[in-house]
Amino acid sequence: MIRQLLLSETDLRAEDATPAPSGAFVLLAEEFPTITVWPLTLDGHANVLQLNAQEWRAPGFDPIDWDERVFAAAGGGLSDKDLALHITGSPHEALAATALEILTRYQGLVGRRNAASTGPLFDAILTRHLALHDLSKPLVVADYRHALDTWQWVLRLAPYADVALQTAALFHDVERLLSESDARVEHHAHDYQAFKDAHAARGAEVACTLLADVGMDKATIERVRWIIGHHERPAADVSLTLLNDADALSFFSLNASGFARYFPLEHTRRKVVYTLGRLRPNQRWRLARVRLAPQVRRLLEEAVGAITLPSTLQESA
Template sequence: MLRQLLLSGTGIQADGAMRALPGAFALLAEEFPTITVRPLDAASDTNVLRLDAQEWRAPGFDPFDWDERVFGAATGCAQGHGLALHLTGSPHEALAGTAMEILTRYQGLVGRRNAESEGPLFDAILSRHLALHDLSKPLVVADHRHALDTWQWVLRLAPHADLALQVAALFHDVERLLSEADVACELLAEVGVDAGTRERVRWLIGRHERPQEDVCLALLNDADALSFFSLNASGFARYFPLEHTRRKVVYTLRRLRPSQRWRLARVRLAPQVRRLLEEAIGAITLPNTMQESA
C-alpha cells in the first residue's frame, strides 16, 4: 500500500506539520487523508521510490511512462511494509499540485476505506475480486487497476459511500471477465454479503453506463469516467486508433456530470488525450496544473 509522501526542503517539520503552503497541502490532506506527508529524514518506511516532479511536469510527458515503475515498486514491497514516494525537483509553489496529480493517478495503491468497507468482509471481497483477474495478461492488469481506482474515486467523491456502491465500483466491469454478470453476486453471497446489498450491487452494475435519477448510480458514473481520464486514457490512446480514442473521450466526458468536470484540471493527461478532451469540451482550455487553475 502507498502510505507516505516524502518531500525535501518544503518547510515540513518532523511531526508532519506544514510551515509553508498550508492551503495547498491542506487540500492534499483532505483528498488523501490516509497519506502521511513527511520530510525525507523522518521517513518510517524502508520502501522509498524517488520521483522527479520536474519530469512529471515537463511538456509532452505521458504519465503512462511511470506506471510500471510505481505499480511495480508497490508490488515489490515486503508484506507488512508500505510504499513511500519521495518527490524532488519541483519548486515549493508547485509541489502540492504535482503531488495531487501523482497521488490521483496511483490512488488505487492507497486503499482507503470507510466504516462500510473496513474489516474481514471487505477483505474477502477484495480477495475474491483479485482472484477473478489473470494478472499475467496486460489488459486484465489494466482492468484490475481501473476497478480499484474507480472504487477509490467513489470514496473521494462520497467518503460515506455504502457497501453496495463500493462493491459495484469494484465489479462494474465484471462482464469483461465473466460470461454472466450474476456471477459477481454469487461471489458476494459466498463471502456473506446480505441479499439486499447483492441485489443493489446487481442493479448498479447493470446500469452503470446509463445514468438515471439515482444518486449512487450518478456517483458510480462519475467515478468510472474520472478513472478513465486519470488512469486509463493514456494507455487507451496508445492501444487504439485516434478516431476510436476520440469517440471514447467524448462518450466518457458525457457520462461525467458537469459539476465534477473541474476535477479534470487536477489530472495529469497525456498530450494527445489533453488535446482530444479540450476539443470535446469546446472552447475551454484545461489548466496544466492545479496551481494554474487556482
C-alpha cells in the same frame, strides 16, 4: 500500499523548516487523509521510491511511463508492502500540486476504506475480486487497477459510501474478464451504447453470483446488481451518479494513456466523448488536477468544445 509522502522543496529555507499549511498542502490532506505528508526528507524508511516532479511536469510526458516503476515498488494491488513516495525537484506549492496529481494516478495503491468497507465481509470481497484476475495478462492487470482506482474515486467523492456502492465500483467491469481478457473488441461494436449496456447487464449477473459466495445479504446483492446493471447510463440515482463520476474520472486519470496507445485515434476520440458525457459538469474541475498525456488532453479539449479545461501545473517548467 502507499502510506507516506515525502516532499523535498527546492526553495526551502532554514526558517521555513516547518512551513504553514497552504492551499496545495491543505488539498492533499483533504483528498488523501490516510497519507502522512512530510515537507522534508526523513530517514528510516525501508521502501522509498524517489520521483522527480520536473520529469512529471515536462511537456510531452505521458504518465503511463511511470506506472510499472510505482506499481512494482508498491508490490502491486493492495499488497501489505508499505511504500513512501519521495517527490523532489520543485518549489513548495508546485511540489504539493504535483504530489496531488501523482497520488491521484496511483490512488489504487492507497487502499483507503471507510466504516462500511472495514471488516471481514469486505476483506472477503477484496480477496474474491483479486482471485478473479489473471495478473499474467496485461489487459487483466489494467482492468484490476481500474477497478481499485474506481473504488478509490468513489471514496474521494463520497467518503461515507455504503458497501453496495463500493462493491459495485470494484465489480462494475467484471464482464471484461470473460469477453476482453486477451484482446479488446469494443471498437468493433456497431452500436457502442448497446454494446456497453450488454456489458453492464452481464457484469451485474456475474458479480452477484460471486457476492452470494462470500456471504453478502440478498438485499445488498440486489442493490449491487441494479447499480452495475445500469452503470453505463447516467441517471438520477445518487449511487449510480457517483459510480458514473468515479468510472469516468478513473478513465481520464489512469486509463486514458493506455487506451490511446491501444486503440485507433477515432475510437479513442469516441471513448473520450462518451466518457465525458458520463461525468457531471460539476465534477469536470477535477480533470484539471490529473496528469493527461498530451494526445488525450487534445481530444478532451476538443470534446469539451468552446470551454477550455483549466490549466494545470503539468505544462509549466
